[in-house]
Every structure is written in structure tokens, then in C-alpha cells.
Amino acid sequence: MGKRLGLIIGINKYQDTAFQPLQFAENDARALAQWLVNNRGGNWNASDLQLLLGAQATSELTEALIMQLCLNVADPGDLVFLYFAGHAYLDETTGEGYLAFANTYYQQPTTGLSIHSLVNKAALSSQTAQIVLVLDCFQTGPSWSRRRISPFDYKPLPGPTLLKALKQTQGCLLYCSCRGNEYAPEVGEKNVGRLLYYMIVGLSGPAADPISGETTLQNLHAFLSSSLDEQHQLQVFGQEQRPIVLVGDMPPLFNGQEKISTSSLSSPAKNSPMVSPLMNNQPAEYLQQSSVSIASAQMSPSTSGQLSIEILERNRKQQCMKLLNQARQQIQLQNIPGALNTIENILQMAPDYIDALILKGQLLGTIGLFQDALSVANQVVQLDPNNALGWSMCAALLSNMGQLQEASAAIERSIILNPNNPEALAIRDTIMTNLARDSLIEQDASAQSATTSAGKQGGAKSFLIGAVIQIIALFAGAIGASILIVRPQLPIFIAFLSESLALAILCVNAARGAYLYGIKRFLFTSLICLLALGMLGGLYRFGYHWITNKVIAFPPLIVPVLFLCFWLVAAAVLPLLAALGGLVSRIIIGRRRKR
Numbered sequence: 001m002g003k004r005l006g007l008i009i010g011i012n013k014y015q016d017t018a019f020q021p022l023q024f025a026e027n028d029a030r031a032l033a034q035w036l037v038n039n040r041g042g043n044w045n046a047s048d049l050q051l052l053l054g055a056q057a058t059s060e061l062t063e064a065l066i067m068q069l070c071l072n073v074a075d076p077g078d079l080v081f082l083y084f085a086g087h088a089y090l091d092e093t094t095g096e097g098y099l100a101f102a103n104t105y106y107q108q109p110t111t112g113l114s115i116h117s118l119v120n121k122a123a124l125s126s127q128t129a130q131i132v133l134v135l136d137c138f139q140t141g142p143s144w145s146r147r148r149i150s151p152f153d154y155k156p157l158p159g160p161t162l163l164k165a166l167k168q169t170q171g172c173l174l175y176c177s178c179r180g181n182e183y184a185p186e187v188g189e190k191n192v193g194r195l196l197y198y199m200i201v202g203l204s205g206p207a208a209d210p211i212s213g214e215t216t217l218q219n220l221h222a223f224l225s226s227s228l229d230e231q232h233q234l235q236v237f238g239q240e241q242r243p244i245v246l247v248g249d250m251p252p253l254f255n256g257q258e259k260i261s262t263s264s265l266s267s268p269a270k271n272s273p274m275v276s277p278l279m280n281n282q283p284a285e286y287l288q289q290s291s292v293s294i295a296s297a298q299m300s301p302s303t304s305g306q307l308s309i310e311i312l313e314r315n316r317k318q319q320c321m322k323l324l325n326q327a328r329q330q331i332q333l334q335n336i337p338g339a340l341n342t343i344e345n346i347l348q349m350a351p352d353y354i355d356a357l358i359l360k361g362q363l364l365g366t367i368g369l370f371q372d373a374l375s376v377a378n379q380v381v382q383l384d385p386n387n388a389l390g391w392s393m394c395a396a397l398l399s400n401m402g403q404l405q406e407a408s409a410a411i412e413r414s415i416i417l418n419p420n421n422p423e424a425l426a427i428r429d430t431i432m433t434n435l436a437r438d439s440l441i442e443q444d445a446s447a448q449s450a451t452t453s454a455g456k457q458g459g460a461k462s463f464l465i466g467a468v469i470q471i472i473a474l475f476a477g478a479i480g481a482s483i484l485i486v487r488p489q490l491p492i493f494i495a496f497l498s499e500s501l502a503l504a505i506l507c508v509n510a511a512r513g514a515y516l517y518g519i520k521r522f523l524f525t526s527l528i529c530l531l532a533l534g535m536l537g538g539l540y541r542f543g544y545h546w547i548t549n550k551v552i553a554f555p556p557l558i559v560p561v562l563f564l565c566f567w568l569v570a571a572a573v574l575p576l577l578a579a580l581g582g583l584v585s586r587i588i589i590g591r592r593r594k595r
Contacts, residue, residue: 002077002129002250004042005069006049008033011057011086011102018106019140022179024188025085026053028136028196032083035200042203042247047318052349057086059101059113061348066122074128077252079244081132085179085193088115088137088157090144097157099137106141116162123172124165130244131172132217136195139181152178154235166238173217173244174237177228184231195232198224203247214248320346320353327359336363352383354390361393370401388418392427399431404438407431466513466521470506470528474571477502478535481567484560485550495560499567503574510575514582525579532572536565 010029012022033051036042050065066082074080087100091109098104098112105111123131135157139148147156154176155163166172177195180186189197202223208215224234245251323346330339340363346356357380364373374397380390395411398404411428418424480498484490506528513521539547551557 001252002075002079003048004044004079004081004246004250005074006033006036006044006081006083007052007062007065007069008036008049009052009057009062009082009084009086011054011100013054013102014087014100015103016100016105019087019100019104020138022086022138023186024191024193024196025136025179027191028085028193029053029083031192031200032196035203050319055102056349057101058103058348059099059111060103061345062101063113063118064345066118070122070126070128070131074126076127076129077250078128079130079132079250080123080126080128081134081246083134083136085136085196086138087140088135089140090147090156092141092143095143095147095156095159097159099135100140115158119158119162119172119174120165124169129171130240130242132175132244133173134175134177136177136179136193138179138186145182151181151183152231152233154178154237158237163237169238171240171242172238173240175221176235176237177233178231180231187231195224195228195234198227198232202227208247212248214243215246217244217246220246317350320350320356323349324353324356324359327356331363336367339363354380354384354387357383358389358393361397365393365397365400370397373397374401386417388414388421388424391417392421392424395424395427395431399427399434404431404435408435462517463520463524466509467524469509470525470575473502473505473509474528474532474535477506477567477571478532478564481564482560485547485557485564488554488557488560495563499563503567503570506571506575507578511578511582514579515586516582518586519583522579522583525575529572529576532568536568536572539564539568 008029010026012026014021029051030053033049034041036044037046037049050069052062052065070080084099087104088097089100089106089109089112090097094109096109097115098109099115099118100106100112103111119133123133135154137157139152144156149155157176158166158174166174178184179193179195187194192200199220202220203215207220207223209219221234221236228234243251323342327339327342327346330336330342340360343356343360343363346353347360350356357376361373361376361380364370364376374394377390377393377397380387381394384390391410391414395407395414398407398410408428408431411424411431414421414424415428477499480495480502483498484492484495510521510525510528514525547557547561551561
């Protein structure tokens with residue numbers, strides 16, 4: 001026995017203001033889904049029915065669910081029932097018909113779902129025997145107004161090509177009703193749309209076969225044709241000679257892989273072959289108060305209705321699990337793009353599904369999209385702060401991005417939540433190793449920075465101080481060495497102390513300057529040494545006769561004169577050697593650090 005598989009969609013509000021808000025679309029979808037799975041209603045298997053409402057109903061997710069339902073899930077003997085309540089429109093350029101979803105923009109037709117593509121790729125290509133698509137739509141846009149023959153004409157939506165294909169195929173039916181347009185507002189009864197209200201009224205008894213108790217789509221169509229006004233009359237495209245049982249035992253259907261082609265033409269409304277002969281003469285007496293009461297009771301927020309919603313929610317979770325397993329299989333087959341697309345479908349259906357988020361983050365991290373993966377991991381820990389795997393993912397991604405301190409905090413949180421996770425412990429060890437390595441690199445960089453900073457300190461102020469010290473030391477030493485010539489009566493240790501101290505300052509300052517500041521200080525020391533030689537030469541040129549006369553007159557002066565000459569020679573040579581040694585040391589130590 002075949003199954004009844006359903007997808008029910010209702011959308012009230014749209015992102016694009018070109019689609020005016022609807023009042024009853026979501027209520028209709030919800031009420032129909034409740035009635036179909038209610039044991040006092042259609043008694044459908046809740047696991048075979050899916051419900052999409054409002055912002056959840058995106059064009060991408062809906063198309064994926066319809067394709068999966070028609071091509072992968074439905075067997076040859078099954079009935080697929082699709083119901084859509086929302087806006088429909090025509091492409092202003094091509095005239096092709098589209099269904100509008102929560103994320104659809106009127107000026108961008110491809111953001112909607114093409115009726116021709118939907119029926120051609122899903123319905124006509126499905127192996128199932130019977131597919132019914134009910135479109136309870138608000139006709140939107142000026143293009144539709146120009147193309148339709150009557151105010152509620154639906155032929156522009158499927159278009160001539162699709163209509164021809166439906167005429168040649170048995171088992172695929174397109175039911176269309178005008179929820180409203182710019183001339184006719186949306187109309188409701190008891191807080192649901194008029195079409196849906198009378199559908200549930202008919203399904204609750206008036207459209208049932210009095211002998212078998214079954215309710216077929218053909219009988220329901222006959223009931224609606226006699227009950228609805230012109231605006232809400234169902235227009236039928238396609239044909240099916242066999243009964244389509246909506247309530248009651250499913251009859252054995254055609255089990256072939258291909259749909260039966262036929263040359264007979266479909267006709268809408270009362271002239272449609274969908275009208276069962278059993279119902280042709282039925283009066284409008286089915287609109288009695290008793291029937292209305294039955295339908296109203298079925299749609300009331302009873303305990304049974306609440307259970308139906310819970311069943312639908314459980315069905316949604318089961319569908320998510322199936323898609324998640326499919327994504328994992330795609331990963332095993334190395335089909336990463338396909339797996340990511342499947343996961344996106346899951347998250348459109350259930351944005352807070354933790355397992356899907358974790359798998360998405362792992363896949364993004366695997367292909368190197370660390371920032372995107374980190375955003376997903378952060379979403380996981382925001383939804384579930386006690387998710388150890390989420391924190392572990394954050395740590396691994398932060399580590400790969402070089403943010404080791406944040407990674408260390410995240411992995412510690414993960415280990416606190418799950419102390420025995422070997423992967424988390426391994427991630428922590430890796431982070432600790434990287435932190436230690438970075439610490440050593442930072443220390444070495446600091447040392448190099450200190451050396452560089454020390455080298456950069458040889459600015460104008462430092463140079464001026466060093467120059468003043470060397471010049472003062474040179475002249476102080478020269479004065480100390482010559483003071484005994486002018487004042488022979490002074491103690492000799494005063495001259496000796498002054499000479500030695502001045503020479504030591506010259507040598508130390510020369511070596512330090514060249515080592516710390518390089519070639520510039522070495523060149524300045526060379527100038528000081530040349531100045532010392534110049535002083536010695538000047539003494540010989542301008543003071544030779546004076547000193548000679550002084551020595552002849554007082555022979556002991558020969559010793560201070562020699563001391564002065566020797567000191568000037570030392571002042572010209574020793575600082576230069578000290579500066580050269582400092583410069584060589586600087587070069588050698590710099591090369592060792594680079595290694």
C-alpha cells in the first residue's frame with residue numbers, strides 16, 4: 001500500500017515590499033497540516049508530512065525539499081501532496097511564472113521558484129504515480145494583469161509550454177485558486193482563507209463517499225466547485241482518471257517507472273475531468289451548519305491539535321537527522337561542496353541545530369576558511385555554552401589563526417567541561433608548545449630590539465655628549481702633561497694623574513662609542529686622534545725654540561717635555577686602536593645573533 005507524502009507551505013510576510021503582507025496564508029498551512037495528521041481528520045502519518053512557515057520558507061530550502069520528496073523519497077505507489085499559500089508572480093521580461101518565498105525579490109525573478117522548472121524537474125520526473133500541487137496564491141504584478149483573460153485567470157502562471165506537458169501526462173495535477181489580486185482582496189472565514197476553510201469543511205464529511213467513507217480529490221473538487229465564489233474557484237491543469245484518495249485507505253496505484261501519456265485535454269473548474277460523476281448532481285446542501293461545526297472543531301486549538309504540532313516538530317527533527325546523515329555520507333565520498341549545501345538546507349530548516357553547525361564548522365576549517373569556521377564555532381558556544389566540542393573547535397581555529405592566548409582560554413574551558421577528551425588534551429599540548437616557542441621568539445626579538453634601540457640612541461644629543469667628553473679629555477690631558485713645563489715647582493704626581501685619567505677616558509669612550517654606535521663614532525675618534533697629532537705638530541712648529549731655551553736654561557725640564565710629547569703620541573694612537581677594537585667586536589657579535 002502506498003503512502004501519502006506532503007509538504008505544506010504558508011508565508012504571510014516577505015522581505016520585498018512589492019509583496020503585500022497576507023493575513024491567512026500561514027494559518028491556512030498550519031490548519032491544513034493539523035487536520036491531515038489529526039486522527040480525527042486525515043489521519044496521515046505525521047512522519048510523512050512537512051510544514052514550512054514564514055521566514056523558514058525560503059526558495060532554496062523549498063526547492064531542495066520538493067526535489068528530495070519527489071525524486072528520492074516517493075515510491076511508485078505513493079501520493080505526493082504539495083500545498084502553497086503565498087504570492088505568485090510573472091517575470092516582467094519572459095512572462096514565466098514564479099512562486100514567491102520569504103527571501104524572494106520581485107525584480108529578481110531567479111530568487112523565486114519557477115513553476116515550469118518545479119513541475120518539469122520534480123513532478124514530471126518523479127517515479128510516483130500521483131502528484132497534486134495546490135497553489136492558493138495572491139496574483140502579484142502588472143504583467144499578470146496584462147496577460148490574463150479574466151480577473152482570476154491562472155493560465156499565465158504555468159504558461160503554454162507547461163500546460164501542454166501537463167495535458168500529455170497523467171497523474172500530475174496543478175490546482176490553482178486566486179487568494180487575491182489588485183482587484184480582489186484576500187478573503188477569510190474563521191481566521192483562515194476561504195479556500196482552505198471550505199477544503200477542510202469538505203474533507204470533514206461532505207466530500208466523503210457515502211459507501212466507502214473515502215474522500216477523494218475528485219469529490220472534494222466537486223464540492224468546492226459548488227461552494228466557492230468565482231475568485232476562489234479551483235482551476236485544474238493536468239488530468240488523472242484514477243481516484244486520488246486523500247482520506248481513507250490508499251488504493252493500489254500504477255507501479256510503473258514512467259507516467260502514462262495521454263492525448264486527452266484538461267479543462268478547469270466544472271468542465272474538468274477531475275469532477276467525479278458521483279458528485280455532479282450534489283447540491284450545495286453540504287454547507288450546512290453541522291459540517292461547518294465539524295471543520296471548526298478540527299481546526300480549534302485542542303489537545304489533539306497541539307499533539308499534531310508536536311508530531312510535526314518531531315518530524316522536522318527527523319528530517320534534519322536524515323539530511324545530516326546524508327551530509328556525512330557526502331563527506332566520506334569527498335563531496336565537500338555537496339555536504340556544505342546539504343548542511344545549509346538543514347540550517348535553513350533548523351538554524352539552531354547544534355550537530356549541523358558543528359559539522360559545518362569542521363568542514364570550513366578543513367578547507368582553510370578559518371574565519372568563517374570560527375564564526376560558526378562561536379555560534380555553537382553561544383547556543384550551548386557547555387558544549388565542550390564547540391569550545392575545542394574554537395581553540396583549534398584560534399590556534400591556526402595565531403591567536404594563541406584566546407585559544408588557550410578556549411581549550412581550558414573545553415577541558416573543564418570534558419576532562420577526558422584526548423583530542424582536547426592534544427590541542428592544549430600543541431597550543432602550549434606554540435606559546436613557548438613564541439615566547440622564545442619574543443625574547444630574542446626583544447634582545448635584538450634592545451640592540452637596535454641601543455644603536456639608534458646615537459643621536460645628536462648622544463653624539464654631542466661623547467664629542468664634548470673626548471675633547472675635554474684631550475685638552476685636560478695635554479694641560480696636565482705640559483703643566484710641569486710652565487710650573488716646574490708643582491708636584492709631579494699631579495701631572496701624571498691628569499695625563500693618565502685623560503688618556504683612559506679617551507680610550508674607553510672611543511671603544512664604547514664604536515661598539516654601540518658603529519662607524520660614525522669610529523670616524524669621530526679618528527678626528528680626535530688627528531687633533532692630538534695636530535697639537536704635537538703645532539707644539540714643534542711654534543714652541544720648539546721657546547721650549548729649547550727653557551731646557552737650556554733649566555735642564556730638568558727635559559723630562560716634562562718628553563712626557564708631553566709621549567702623551568700626545570699616545571692620545572693620537574691608543575684611542576684609535578680602542579675604537580677599532582670596539583667596531584670589530586660589534587660586527588662579530590651582530591653576525592652571531594643573526595645566526
